[in-house]
Structures are given as C-alpha cells and as structure tokens.
Amino acid sequence: MKILVAVKRVIDYNVKVRVKPDQSDVDLANVKMALNPFCEIAVEEAVRLKEAGTADEVVVVSIGPKAVQEQLRTALALGADRAIQVETDNMPDSLSAAKILKGVVEKEEPDMVILGKQSIDSDNNQTGQMLGALTGMPQGTFASKVEMNDGFVNVIREIDGGLQTVKLSLPAVVTTDLRLNEPRYASLPNIMKAKRKPLETTTPDELGVEVKRTIKLLKVETPAERSAGVKVADVDELVDKLKNEAKVL
C-alpha cells in the first residue's frame, strides 16, 4: 500500500516567539525553523509501516514557499521515498491546505494519509479532519497506536477520559499524537541519500484548487505576562501564604 504523509515547516518548538512591535503577527525573521514535531511522528509511523512490509511507498507532501523543501528533504532522510512540494507564497489556512491535500490524494491515490494532529504554530488541529470530510475518508485522530488489518486499520485514540479504539476502512486519514512513536534521527548517509530522492513541485492551480482565506488576522498580542512571585523558605510558610495571603486553601 501507499502512504501519503503531510508535513509542515514551523518555528522550532524550543524557540520562544516574539510578537512584532506593530502587532501584525509574530516575528519569524531569522528564527530557527523545523519540521513540526507531530509531522515528524507521522513520517516515522509511515516509515515503520514500510519497514514492517505493510507499506511499499511513502510519499511526503508539504505546502508553502521554496523553503519547505528543506523539511521535505528531512522527511526523505528519515525514510520517505519521494516528495511533493505544492508551491504557495504563504502558508494557506487549514481549509485550503485540506483542499490542496485532497488534490494530491486524487492524484496519488494513497491507502492512508498520515498527518500530525496539530501544528505547533497555529495550534488549529483541523487539517486532517477537514481532509477526511472532503475526501469522504474515515478518520482516526490523535492516534497513539495504529494497527493494520486486512483492508482496515485499527486506531487507538487519545481522548479526554483515556483511550478509544476505532476501526476504519481504507483509505483512511490518521492524525498523530505525541505518544504514537519516537522519531529516529536522520543519519548523515541518509541525509546524503535524501538529496538524490525525487522531489516534484506542483501548484494549487495545477491541482485545481483555489486558495482563499476567510479568516483575517487582525492583531497579534503578547499574552499578559505573569511575573515571578516570591520564594518561600519552607512548607510552613507556603501553607501560611496559601491560606492567608492567596486565600486558595
């Protein structure tokens, strides 16, 4: 079977973002960028399915300007077979991204699409579900375990009260939670090899998708800062402060 994995270029998760002085957005100039951690887990899962003999081909796709090729190469170094860049000037919103991915799905006809459950920049948690709706595929979101069966996939999902298992017919969409797996590091030989793997470029136009944005970003602010409080010397002082000063006990 063929697996399509969608990956996104985002700010590195360790970076503390700064809001631009004019409050138009966060400042991403000269900031370290990386593969979204949830997308890394998605690539790892697909590669493991290939290593287990379940999948024959892993195709990675990313949407955005030329810079996203860097993250596609990372995914190739982790074990994906080939990559597709859908070139856009900016990062489209989730609905447009889902429409673009639908275009790629129609062309590639994968048996499973794996995405991260959310990107750590916009924190939307939407694209996988939207892709499911647009393609009519069932969805296994927030997956912490994926078990392949003949023509089906069982997905163990992380839900508020614990875990839930759903059985989906293929093709299906799966979005990854952090506990699905631990992504490997790309070795230097694999990074070198990844440079020779095929990377194809297309556009939303070629896929017949119109990119629009109906949600306007009016302002971005720094959240109210919490300032450091006081250090207490011992447990007695802590209990006293909580009872008499903060009055929360």
Place this chain on the structure above:
Amino acid sequence: MSILVVAEHDNNAVDPSTLKTLAAAQQIGGDIEVLVAGKGCSTVAENIAKADGVKKVVLADNDAYEHLLAENIADLVADFGKGYSHILAPATTTGKNFMPRVAALLDVAQVSDIISVESDDTFKRPIYAGNAIATVQSEDEIKVITVRATAFDGVAEEGGSGDVESIDAVFNNEKSEFVGEQLAESERPDLTAAEIVISGGRGMQNGENFHLLEDVADKLGAAVGASRAAVDAGFVPNDMQVGQTGKIVAPQLYVAVGISGAIQHLAGMKDSKVIVAINKDEEAPIFQVADYGLVADLFEVLPELNSKL
C-alpha cells in the same frame, strides 16, 4: 442570528464544558439552540434545556451517535446546522475531532479554541503554545467555532426553559466503527474542572511516587495532573497530561511538583490563578511564573505538606 451549540455528554450527563460553551454563545448574542446527539440521552436533553439562555434543544437519539463518531456526528451537524449563523462546540477531544469535519462539509474555515468573544465575528485565540494571542475575524457565512472551556464561566444549570424537540435524521457511515474504550477510573475531580490541581513531572522518578501527590490531592479535593515527561516515562496515563498537547487547566491553585516548566507545559496551566512550584532546581523556568516557589526536595516536601494540611 441563531447559534447552535453541540452538547458534550456521555449519554447520561452534560459535560461542564457545554455550559461554558453556552456562555460563549451568550456573548455572541442571538437565539441559542442546543443539539444533543447520542444514544439513550433524553435525560441529557431535558437537563440542558433548563440551562440559562437555552431556547430550544434538538435531540438526535440513535444508535449511530452512541460514541459520537466524528463521521456520523459531522454529517449530522453539517446537515442540521446549515441554517445557523454560528455553530459552537467545546474544544474537548470530541469537539476537536468532529468540528473541523463540519466546517469542511460546510466549506467554511474554523476558528479553534477561542478564549474570548470580541463581537459576533471577531474572536481571540492563543497561538504558538499560548505565547501569542491572535485576534481573528471570520468572514464566513457560518462561523464554526470551538471554545476553550477554561476561558469562560459556565452559565447556570437552572433558570432556562427550552423545549426539547426530537429529530430522526440518521447519518451512519459504513467506514468507521467503535471498537472499545479504556477510561481511566478516578474518584478525584475532573482535571479540567478542578479548583485545585497538583501535577507531577519527571522529578517524581516513578509511578509509585505519584501516591505522594495523590495523598495531598485527596486532602485538598484536588485533581492530579502530569507533565509530558511524566506521561512519556510511563509514570501515569496520558489523559493526565497538562499542556499544549494535553489538557488546558485554569484552576484557582496549581501546584507544580518536580516540573521544570517547558513552554509546552506552561501553555496548559499559566492562566491558573495562583501557581506554586516545588522544585529542587532553583533555575527551573517554572519559578518565573510561580507566585510561590519552594526550592526543596519534593520527597521531603510532599509528606510534610500532607501532614500540615
């Protein structure tokens, strides 16, 4: 304007997040109707009809909706929700699962996890793990929104007098089915609704040591949470995780024990009223947000704290 709120429930009781979503709906302004979909959930419908501000409750009671499978619920909500100006659901794992599907079926964008209502089309929501707050305006005809429950005070459970009306629309996809679930049993209050939360991190060293936290939690009537490090190390189950990718809490008192305070953890608890940090590393970032910090070994502090409460 008419607003549809999709209720979160377990077929027996209304989840508190629904009352908070109703509060967000009231701030948008307009007639508020609630959709209760599930199996054998007429009590849920009758109860939510009494909540303040609810004009009407629509009950879709069918086998197909028992486990709130996203495929079935999304088809139902998208079909039924066409006539509304806003469709809201709590940003729980259930709401996060089906709402984007609803939005895509209606061909509109979704506004996730709003923390305030500025006007009927403008909302605030956190981005970048809560390190920035975005004000966004939706130009879509139907606004599909999920609501961060901790950012709103729930409406009163009594005082309303909505009518309950049943609909028989059945959407049952053949592509997904519920197999089973493992729910964590706990006597303690629900993490997202608790007044006091005590969380442990990697510093707890193992799962057994969490009983030290649980003892204190029981004295305070608190819920017990955890950092990702504690969950990944297998100390505790994942549904206890507080953070960007876990649960968002905003209790009156949050006690972080043996938690360093990574950006991703802070995203889940920094709106708590009072934060206490207990950590032996004086340089731990958690002290930068803690109202009260105690630099000490948690294995000495927790038993002492327990005996003094």
